[in-house]
Amino acid sequence: MESHQVLIVGGGLAGLRAAIAVADAGRDVAVMSQVHPVRSHSVAAQGGINAPLGNAEGGKDDSWERHAYDTVRGSDFLADQDVVEVMSREAAEVIYELEGWGAPFSRTPEGRIAQRPFGGAEFPRTCYAADKTGRLLMHTLYEQSMRRRIRLYPEWMVLSLVVENGLCLGVVAYHMLTGELACLATGSVVFATGGYGQIYGRSTNSQFNTGSGMAHAYYAGVPLKDMEFVQFHPTTLIGSNILVTEAARGEGGYLINNKGERFMKDYVPKLMELGPRDIVARAIQTEINEGRCFDDGSVYLDLRHLGEKKIVERLPEVRSNCLHSLGIDPVKRPIPVQPGQHYSMGGIDCNVDGETLVKGFYAVGECACASVHGANRLGGNSLLDTVVFGRRVGRKITEAGTGESSSPNGKALERAKGRVEGWLKELFSGSGDEEPAQLRAELKETTIEKCGIFRDGAVLKEALSKVTELQGRYKKLRAIRGGRKFNHDMTRASDLGGMLDRAEVIVRGALAREESRGAHYRMDFKARDDVRWLKHTMVQHALEGPRFSYKPVAVTRWKPEVRKY
Amino acid sequence: MVIEKKVILEVFRFDPEVDKGPRYDSFTIDVKKGMTVLEGLLHILDVQDHSLALRFACREGVCGSCAMFINGSYRLACQTQLEALKGRRVWVGPLPHMPVIKDLVVDMRPFFEKVGLVMPWLEALSAPSGKEHLQSPQQRSIINEAVDCILCGICHSSCPMTWTKKDYLGPAALTKAYRFVADSRDVAAANRLALVNSEDGVWRCRTVFNCAEACPKNINPTDAIESLRRKLVSGRRKSR
Amino acid sequence: MRSKAEAGLLAWILQRVTAVLLFFALGIHLWVTHFVEPGKAITFESVVSRMQNPLLMSVDLTLLAAAMFHGLNGVRIIALDFGIGSRGLRSLTWFLVIFGVVGFLFGVNALWPFLSTSGRPLLEEAWWSLIRS
Amino acid sequence: MSGLRSAAARILGTRRTDLWPTNFKLGMWVWFLHRLTGVIILLYLVSHLLVIAFSRSVSSFDSLMVFFRRPVILVLELLLLAVIIFHTLNGLRIMLFDLGIGIRWQKALFWGLMGAGALMLAFSAIILLPFVSGA
Numbered sequence A: 001m002e003s004h005q006v007l008i009v010g011g012g013l014a015g016l017r018a019a020i021a022v023a024d025a026g027r028d029v030a031v032m033s034q035v036h037p038v039r040s041h042s043v044a045a046q047g048g049i050n051a052p053l054g055n056a057e058g059g060k061d062d063s064w065e066r067h068a069y070d071t072v073r074g075s076d077f078l079a080d081q082d083v084v085e086v087m088s089r090e091a092a093e094v095i096y097e098l099e100g101w102g103a104p105f106s107r108t109p110e111g112r113i114a115q116r117p118f119g120g121a122e123f124p125r126t127c128y129a130a131d132k133t134g135r136l137l138m139h140t141l142y143e144q145s146m147r148r149r150i151r152l153y154p155e156w157m158v159l160s161l162v163v164e165n166g167l168c169l170g171v172v173a174y175h176m177l178t179g180e181l182a183c184l185a186t187g188s189v190v191f192a193t194g195g196y197g198q199i200y201g202r203s204t205n206s207q208f209n210t211g212s213g214m215a216h217a218y219y220a221g222v223p224l225k226d227m228e229f230v231q232f233h234p235t236t237l238i239g240s241n242i243l244v245t246e247a248a249r250g251e252g253g254y255l256i257n258n259k260g261e262r263f264m265k266d267y268v269p270k271l272m273e274l275g276p277r278d279i280v281a282r283a284i285q286t287e288i289n290e291g292r293c294f295d296d297g298s299v300y301l302d303l304r305h306l307g308e309k310k311i312v313e314r315l316p317e318v319r320s321n322c323l324h325s326l327g328i329d330p331v332k333r334p335i336p337v338q339p340g341q342h343y344s345m346g347g348i349d350c351n352v353d354g355e356t357l358v359k360g361f362y363a364v365g366e367c368a369c370a371s372v373h374g375a376n377r378l379g380g381n382s383l384l385d386t387v388v389f390g391r392r393v394g395r396k397i398t399e400a401g402t403g404e405s406s407s408p409n410g411k412a413l414e415r416a417k418g419r420v421e422g423w424l425k426e427l428f429s430g431s432g433d434e435e436p437a438q439l440r441a442e443l444k445e446t447t448i449e450k451c452g453i454f455r456d457g458a459v460l461k462e463a464l465s466k467v468t469e470l471q472g473r474y475k476k477l478r479a480i481r482g483g484r485k486f487n488h489d490m491t492r493a494s495d496l497g498g499m500l501d502r503a504e505v506i507v508r509g510a511l512a513r514e515e516s517r518g519a520h521y522r523m524d525f526k527a528r529d530d531v532r533w534l535k536h537t538m539v540q541h542a543l544e545g546p547r548f549s550y551k552p553v554a555v556t557r558w559k560p561e562v563r564k565y
Numbered sequence B: 001m002v003i004e005k006k007v008i009l010e011v012f013r014f015d016p017e018v019d020k021g022p023r024y025d026s027f028t029i030d031v032k033k034g035m036t037v038l039e040g041l042l043h044i045l046d047v048q049d050h051s052l053a054l055r056f057a058c059r060e061g062v063c064g065s066c067a068m069f070i071n072g073s074y075r076l077a078c079q080t081q082l083e084a085l086k087g088r089r090v091w092v093g094p095l096p097h098m099p100v101i102k103d104l105v106v107d108m109r110p111f112f113e114k115v116g117l118v119m120p121w122l123e124a125l126s127a128p129s130g131k132e133h134l135q136s137p138q139q140r141s142i143i144n145e146a147v148d149c150i151l152c153g154i155c156h157s158s159c160p161m162t163w164t165k166k167d168y169l170g171p172a173a174l175t176k177a178y179r180f181v182a183d184s185r186d187v188a189a190a191n192r193l194a195l196v197n198s199e200d201g202v203w204r205c206r207t208v209f210n211c212a213e214a215c216p217k218n219i220n221p222t223d224a225i226e227s228l229r230r231k232l233v234s235g236r237r238k239s240r
Numbered sequence C: 001m002r003s004k005a006e007a008g009l010l011a012w013i014l015q016r017v018t019a020v021l022l023f024f025a026l027g028i029h030l031w032v033t034h035f036v037e038p039g040k041a042i043t044f045e046s047v048v049s050r051m052q053n054p055l056l057m058s059v060d061l062t063l064l065a066a067a068m069f070h071g072l073n074g075v076r077i078i079a080l081d082f083g084i085g086s087r088g089l090r091s092l093t094w095f096l097v098i099f100g101v102v103g104f105l106f107g108v109n110a111l112w113p114f115l116s117t118s119g120r121p122l123l124e125e126a127w128w129s130l131i132r133s
Numbered sequence D: 001m002s003g004l005r006s007a008a009a010r011i012l013g014t015r016r017t018d019l020w021p022t023n024f025k026l027g028m029w030v031w032f033l034h035r036l037t038g039v040i041i042l043l044y045l046v047s048h049l050l051v052i053a054f055s056r057s058v059s060s061f062d063s064l065m066v067f068f069r070r071p072v073i074l075v076l077e078l079l080l081l082a083v084i085i086f087h088t089l090n091g092l093r094i095m096l097f098d099l100g101i102g103i104r105w106q107k108a109l110f111w112g113l114m115g116a117g118a119l120m121l122a123f124s125a126i127i128l129l130p131f132v133s134g135a
């Protein structure tokens, strides 16, 4: 059995940033990821990363306070303000750090990091590298991890988090390339396993963003927080739901309905297309629902007036995605878009240093919820979240000195491995006739249709009974086939159980929350209700089903006010 | 959705530990408008043959997972429209010249190893201002192309020099080296140049251009390699 | 390591340098032999008279030397690309060096009848001068 | 079809699907031909030296030259010239790349040079082949 002082699960931005922080403190660290780190979903982030640098024309008066305020307001006041403060205070520093490590940001004429306007922000605050920001940052961190010779376990998928007596012992993992099952003992485990977009239909997320990390933490007894807050991105390509970054509107793109109107004037006339995501997404969905859309159910994102030069220079990826997926050149034709699932605001409950209820177990990045995004994340804030808190988690671990004292508990790990082994055997010898792909498709359909942008008590109840039905059918899966090596059938089937359980948590949380806040919009409770609902939803796994509780929101500087744009 | 046509996907199947030899399996699929080869393969995985092994993730051409050999050309499966391919038969194989692990999945470890050999990271002095290093848009534009690399391994697999000599660093690693040598902020160009200055480094490229033809990101590794060579030749003259 | 690196660079540069030399030398050689007086047969006499011109003679000698190096280094490159091991490469390189030197001397030998007034090849000439002395 | 392809894959080994013709882009043909022509020229050089070396006297040399004026040999010589022209011009192309010229339009450069080469060859044929020029 291999062992490491610190094991990071997830090779995205959050995971790698944490690993670098641990390595820089001279500790033994390894990164495990079910896809090679550079294939992580962080590479798909296009638009940029926020920090109040004040480099852009018109951004001179920006400050961390303004950034924090925009974030809190964007979150519809559900974010924990102390945590938001930390993020915006450290933002500039981590960006400079990334730049010093080689991140190839786009530049202003003076040679500074270029910044562009983004939705819900008062100043142009989003640092960018064309429309490939996430990808170029990812490669930068991957390069830096090579520099530090950080041990990688690529294409190793964690199947279980081992916790005993409130103490994290390690993980049980499956090696895709060989099919071998192994346990890894560690002093500390950090989950940086990303979001759960694939639970939803019409998701912009990578195929591997099933959020299995959240599931393993949940089953190990760690509470999940604010799971009902699911972000829908206003603009995804019709059909494939590939993202069209907010930067397209940041650079000046128009949203047009079938009457040729810039309909955002009816929703947020002051900000127009640059309203916060939840509002723009609802606006588009409203246009679609009320029939002011084109035949394929899309509205148009029109970039033509930006001119070829600007599009090629600032939005090359958007253009190539349109060409490859729709055969449309945005230089010549408007892009048909529709809203799609995009981001998980909720996640593993943790504090500002990523610490969770379980000693030695940390969470960071999109899978975590230290609560900076509250009910609605602002564009450009989640990349920032990954690197700021990645660094903090790494530093916290090395400070805390965990990982040195605890000696590997081989017996407990072997027992856990035995459990996983038994469960896999069950999958392979299933006697039912339910098709995992079919269940997954029905799940995705249910979530997007019944627990999507607009929610309603009665419909949510339907969603819940459908999810319960699916959970029942999951117990009657057909046998998984083939050998252990690179067996997608097995990994997808094993993921599916967790996806169903989290869908249940999302739907139940949404049903309980009788108000509209941020991305959570109830047709039957259209107003925000700070008296009853200014609190975080917490959910813990129990044998009889999810156990809900609530936790107060940290309000420090900014009293909740009506969110007006 | 409108079904545009039916396509027979012939997919390479091989598990070296089990099968005696490779074979191609045929699957008939209904092509909907906009359907990519990756979507076709995922359909096979979901519905027709659950044991198919392939790599995929982002499905939008940025993660570099789905590099394959489609109808005899190097492609990203997620960026290849089935409709756009001629004929009713489309055949799909793994990246040639890389050891097959299973079906369309090849062993990328040697490739990543090569990339790791060229000091593929920035070595910079800390910025004097305590802020960012200044880099003009012109300086940035020099590395525009090279930073675009998604490490998909296509160029490496396409270069005849890697076919016969496993030690050749290959176009991707060399492009990575160039990306840092050419970065105005970097201070370790000399060390990096020393690493690529070998028979298995820049000097092995025979300007075959397979790499530049195949790269899905339209990167031209040949250009990067030739630039490295010029730097080595002129650097040599300077050091005399 | 260092010397191996230099070998790659040097071989590459020399291949280019000899290519440039060849470009001119081969061009002149072909031009003078075939194109200046087209249709006129090449004879022993015509070659001798060409060789009496020191400039043209040196062009041909350059051609010989450069082509030997360039061609044999080319063979080495091809062997490299076929994945020859470092030991194989070392023996091959020695073989090519010897082949090149012998080939060059053999070439000079072959040209000698045109250079010397005696009309005998170089080796015979040397032999005779040895006997005479 | 898939059966055929399976058989081919089995015979050629798992790695050789790249030998599919569509994968032979211009650059690869050119590289291959450059190599081939280089070796041909080298072999010719060696035989050229041997021929000269073994015709050591005035009479043997001259009679050999007369022998060489047969049309077959002249055509062969022209072919050799074609080979040399190809190698020379493409060698030039490669060295232009080394100077950083033409990498982005390597195909155009190739066809341009080959056009020039064809003209050179035609010119040579007229001059060197008496039965072409009619002289």
Ligand SMILES: Cc1cc2nc3c(=O)[nH]c(=O)nc-3n(C[C@H](O)[C@H](O)[C@H](O)COP(=O)(O)OP(=O)(O)OC[C@H]3O[C@@H](n4cnc5c(N)ncnc54)[C@H](O)[C@@H]3O)c2cc1C
Pocket: A009, A010, A011, A012, A013, A014, A015, A032, A033, A034, A035, A036, A037, A039, A040, A041, A042, A043, A044, A045, A046, A047, A048, A049, A050, A133, A134, A156, A157, A158, A159, A192, A193, A194, A195, A204, A205, A206, A208, A209, A211, A212, A213, A243, A245, A342, A343, A364, A365, A366, A367, A379, A380, A381, A382, A383, A384, A386
């Ligand atoms: C299309 C798109 C565009 C975006 N654009 C922006 C933007 O412009 N600005 C912005 O701020 N944010 C953006 N975001 C959001 C942002 O990209 C993500 O929130 C962020 O990248 C998440 O990073 P992460 O490190 O937490 O997770 P990820 O990058 O998703 O990485 C998750 C990692 O965990 C691993 N993993 C997961 N489960 C397991 C397991 N069981 N075992 C082993 N490993 C596992 C995966 O292999 C992967 O390496 C965008 C998101 C999307 C979908």
Ligand code: HEM
Pocket: B205, B206, B207, C015, C016, C019, C020, C022, C023, C026, C067, C068, C070, C071, C072, C073, C074, C075, C077, C078, D031, D034, D035, D037, D038, D039, D041, D042, D043, D045, D087, D088, D089, D090, D091, D092, D094, D095
């Ligand atoms: C007349 C002008 C010539 C020019 C401009 C020229 C140019 C070149 C160049 C630039 C290369 C290097 C190719 C590479 O590194 O990829 C090369 C290779 C080679 N040349 Fe020449 N050459 C010429 C004449 C000759 C002659 C006369 C011979 C034969 C004796 C020859 C034989 C070879 C061989 C065998 C190679 C190696 C093939 C390869 O690397 O692919 N060349 N030539």
Ligand code: SF4
Pocket: B148, B149, B150, B151, B152, B153, B154, B155, B156, B171, B172, B175, B214, B215, B216, B217, B218, B219, B221
């Ligand atoms: S240079 Fe192009 S082909 Fe090569 S690894 Fe990078 S993206 Fe892939």
Ligand code: F3S
Pocket: B158, B159, B160, B161, B170, B171, B204, B205, B206, B207, B208, B209, B210, B211, B212, B221, B222, B225
């Ligand atoms: S294909 Fe290979 S030989 Fe050079 S130009 Fe590209 S690296």
Ligand code: FES
Pocket: B055, B056, B057, B058, B059, B060, B061, B062, B063, B064, B065, B066, B067, B076, B077, B078, B079
């Ligand atoms: S799936 Fe990411 S590049 Fe194709």
